[in-house]
Amino acid sequence: MLSRTLLCLAVTCASTPLLADTVWLKNGDRLTGTIKVLDGGKMMIETSYGGSIPLDWKQIKTLESDQKLLVKQGKSDEEVVKGLKPTDDGKVIVAGADAPRTVELASISQIIKPKPIITDLVWKGNIDAALDFQHAENDTDDYNIAFKTTARHGDWRHNAKGEYNRETQDDVVATDNWSAEYSIDRFLTEKFFWDGRITYKRDKIEDLDRQRTVGTGPGYQFWDDELGAFSMTTLLNRTDFEYRDGKKDNFYSTTLRWDYNRYLIGKKFEFFTNGEAGRPLSGVASYSLDAEVGLRYKVTDWASLNLKAEKNTINGSDQSDLDKTRYTAGFGVTW
Incomplete structure (x- = not known):
């Protein structure tokens, strides 16, 4: 019994x-x-x-x-x-x-769910693979893959992101570039943090062949919870340009960076935008802008569809100006 x-x-x-x-x-x-x-x-x-x-x-x-x-x-x-x-x-x-x-x-x-100020480990990120839609007279094949991930441990936050783009027009390569970035944040208070980062960009087609940037500065985390996050950072940077003809430039600049995302309608949709606007302290370029804005729709807990618009501008360079706008749509994975 x-x-x-x-x-x-x-x-x-x-x-x-x-x-x-x-x-x-x-x-x-x-x-x-x-x-x-x-x-x-x-x-x-x-x-x-x-x-x-x-x-x-x-x-x-x-x-x-x-x-x-x-x-x-x-x-x-x-x-x-x-x-x-x-x-x-x-x-x-x-x-x-x-x-x-x-x-x-x-x-x-x-x-x-309330989010604690300090957590043992919080890891989140996404990978997006997309087709690039551009109006052109020639036949084009476009490929784009991008990732972004963040890991928070105590007062430290590690951020990494990267992107690869390739486009061919009538079997001729018109775009072939990639970029990678790593940054580390040290939270001084619940909201204020100090940021240090390094960025590397490589382009096999444009006159601007390589770009390296090292920066540091203060940031402020407005919020970071179950419904999204928003932070802004001001950086002092050292940037090195290498051109295809062998010439080089290096200069110091200040940039304002932002990173915003917001979940909507029961977390089925996610609106996001991130990027930076900068201005050099010397006369190499008048300004630069690198930004994206987009929308994700969650198909499952881990799969999503995405639409993105990207803007990349460098104005006033001695060697060449750069002004690109790209629109992509694709499939992604989030965690």
Whole structure:
């Protein structure tokens, strides 16, 4: 009898999800899993039986969670709560810092996981492979692959990115270049950090054959949470140009860099933009701009479709100006 009792208890415990969140819908259905995010009127719940399921916030009757969550009401009223408890239709009990209180679901605009200031290790990134669409009279074959990754460990953050582009027109190579960049950030406070980076660009077609840049300077992390991140950095750089005819330039410059991404509609869409605008301290070039803006659509938890526009401009160089705009569409992997 004792062995049977223990066996039944083990089966019961194994079949019952531990610390599972529960969402009750107005049509009578009930879903259990893990609440990932509420944003844009959509709640994402991760289930073991159906993956990530988006739910219309207006169709939710009440919900329950034992997670620590950041709950936002209105535009500015937000707090980290210990959990959520079910109650009457259209309401939920919030276990905040003070005594538990009942709030209307309609008053809640966002629910996300609070992100700790210091984490042991957080690694995220993406790889995009794309076709390049350009209007031209000749037949073209275009290839583009780009990656970007970030790893945060304590007060240190490592960033790396790279890109390769190749285009042929009537079997003649018209574009063949690649770039790589590594940077390391040291957070001095929760928001302020010091950045150091090195960038290398190689072009086998253009007059500007090689470009090397080393820079350092302060940065500010406006936010970095489940719904995206935004940071800006000011750098003092040393740049070396090497041209195809053997001539060289080197100069110092200041640049303003930005890196922004925002998840929308239950994290199904991601809007992103990053780049830099610079101006030399000498008269080699009047300004430079290297930027991209795009949109990703998550097909699965790891696969996405992307659209991107890129702008690369160097104006006022003694050897040559550079002004390129590219549009790409393709498939990507995110983590």
